Amino acid sequence: MSEDAWAALADPFVDGAYATVKGRVRTFVLHHQLLDHLPEPPASVLDVGGGAAHQSLPLARRGHQVTVLDSSAAMLAKAEQRVSAEPAAVRDRVRLVEASGEEAAAATGGERFAAVLCHGVLMYLPRPEPMLSALCGCLAPGGIVSVMALNAATLAIRPALEKRWVEALAAFEATHERGVLGTDTRADTVEHLAELLHDGNAPLEAWYGVWLFSDWMDLPLATTDVAAVADVELQASRRDPYRQLSRVFHMVGRRPASDPT
Ligand SMILES: C[S@@+](CC[C@H](N)C(=O)[O-])C[C@H]1O[C@@H](n2cnc3c(N)ncnc32)[C@H](O)[C@@H]1O
Numbered sequence: 125m126s127e128d129a130w131a132a133l134a135d136p137f138v139d140g141a142y143a144t145v146k147g148r149v150r151t152f153v154l155h156h157q158l159l160d161h162l163p164e165p166p167a168s169v170l171d172v173g174g175g176a177a178h179q180s181l182p183l184a185r186r187g188h189q190v191t192v193l194d195s196s197a198a199m200l201a202k203a204e205q206r207v208s209a210e211p212a213a214v215r216d217r218v219r220l221v222e223a224s225g226e227e228a229a230a231a232t233g234g235e236r237f238a239a240v241l242c243h244g245v246l247m248y249l250p251r252p253e254p255m256l257s258a259l260c261g262c263l264a265p266g267g268i269v270s271v272m273a274l275n276a277a278t279l280a281i282r283p284a285l286e287k288r289w290v291e292a293l294a295a296f297e298a299t300h301e302r303g304v305l306g307t308d309t310r311a312d313t314v315e316h317l318a319e320l321l322h323d324g325n326a327p328l329e330a331w332y333g334v335w336l337f338s339d340w341m342d343l344p345l346a347t348t349d350v351a352a353v354a355d356v357e358l359q360a361s362r363r364d365p366y367r368q369l370s371r372v373f374h375m376v377g378r379r380p381a382s383d384p385t
Pocket residue numbers: 125130137172173174175176177178179193194195196199223224225226242243244245248249
């Protein structure tokens with residue numbers, strides 16, 4: 125997907141998708157899952173395809189040093205806007221870099237990070253291998269890589285719940301779907317991405333679901349107890365069989381602390 129496409133999607137994504145119960149749940153659930161793996165602040169975090177910094181800004185607030193790397197100037201402008209509303213101490217901990225994630229190592233001067241995030245990006249790429257390899261290449265020894273991807277194992281659920289039965293039947297074997305932003309998206313499996321993390325010397329440490337219940341309900345922001353929904357979703361995301369049914373999954377790999385390369 126080109127930068128121009130993201131210029132057109134920046135408003136729908138930031139002001140639309142995130143301004144929903146689902147958007148809030150996603151941030152909460154991913155954040156709490158991450159806290160189980162991250163070191164205490166300050167640690168260096170690289171957010172690849174970080175967009176408007178929804179996931180990394182809360183980490184900067186906690187005291188981490190955050191680099192948001194994205195190929196879209198429009199998305200980084202959104203990040204800039206959100207970061208500029210923060211207190212100076214938080215602003216000073218965030219750096220924005222315009223570059224492609226596949227070239228993250230060169231774009232960040234070869235720095236090695238304690239955590240490399242890549243959430244909601246792989247589904248827009250034709251294949252996951254170059255990005256996964258680039259993410260793993262930016263890890264410090266003992267560092268974690270955190271990836272959120274579209275779940276190929278659950279593609280039939282959405283068309284079925286929308287009563288699109290022909291598409292639901294085809295979706296059992298599908299690898300793509302029309303995503304919530306109206307663009308074509310590609311799905312991955314936990315198993316395949318785990319192999320790629322292994323190849324990148326950052327073997328899988330844990331994997332989670334992200335949403336379940338709030339994905340399929342129309343929950344109005346104004347009248348929903350978002351904190352209560354998020355607590356339920358966090359529990360569901362951590363255990364079988366619920367996590368297996370999530371439309372997206374979150375996986376965390378870790379480079380061995382003993383690996384100096
Ligand atoms: C759906 S948004 C997700 C943003 C953010 N990670 C989040 O979770 O809120 C996808 C982002 O990936 C960025 N992106 C897509 N392909 C990329 C690539 N090859 N390198 C860097 N960023 C990319 C887009 O510009 C966009 O900001």
